[in-house]
Amino acid sequence: AQSVAQPEDQVNVAEGNPLTVKCTYSVSGNPYLFWYVQYPNRGLQFLLKYITGDNLVKGSYGFEAEFNKSQTSFHLKKPSALVSDSALYFCAVRAAFSGGYNKLIFGAGTRLAVHP
């Protein structure tokens, strides 16, 4: 079955420390992977994507993600967390749907809380 798992409902980190938000996936074929962030009362904002190429992808606001094919993971990382990074983060993977359309499957989301 095609799926995305974000094993942590919440991640807590102190400001200035590195952060990791985990994502694993299950999809047939080569994965297209995405990270989105949702701030309170805002829509989802695109952070970064992996389609092909370098396994380390750099995105907006200093975030990066590492694609690991053998572990079917696409963890989101940032070297030094900011309080303003506190938000809800969604991992998504492109998966076959119907009629030739490839839909996005979203994980349940991980709430990141960065403490001063």
Add this chain to the structure above:
Amino acid sequence: DADVTQTPRNRITKTGKRIMLECSQTKGHDRMYWYRQDPGLGLRLIYYSFDVKDINKGEISDGYSVSRQAQAKFSLSLESAIPNQTALYFCATSDQGRVTQYFGPGTRLLVL
């Protein structure tokens, strides 16, 4: 993303009422989508449209209908709202041949 707007932003309605949520975009994208977000479930696809004449059901289309009035406008209707349709609804767009979707700010719907 200010290029994708949704109205209303918040709505409270009663069971059995008809309600329409509207989405407009200025990104010039061909493709538009409606999702609902429920706590702990992520986003699920309701309907998607590749152009004005191409509308398709998503994973959870029962109880919903859509209308693509123009390339820039995609409306979602609940013909007879029920409480389990209480959710946060997002519209999204993407360009043909591009995989990244861009989301509106969402409409928070409460069905009493």
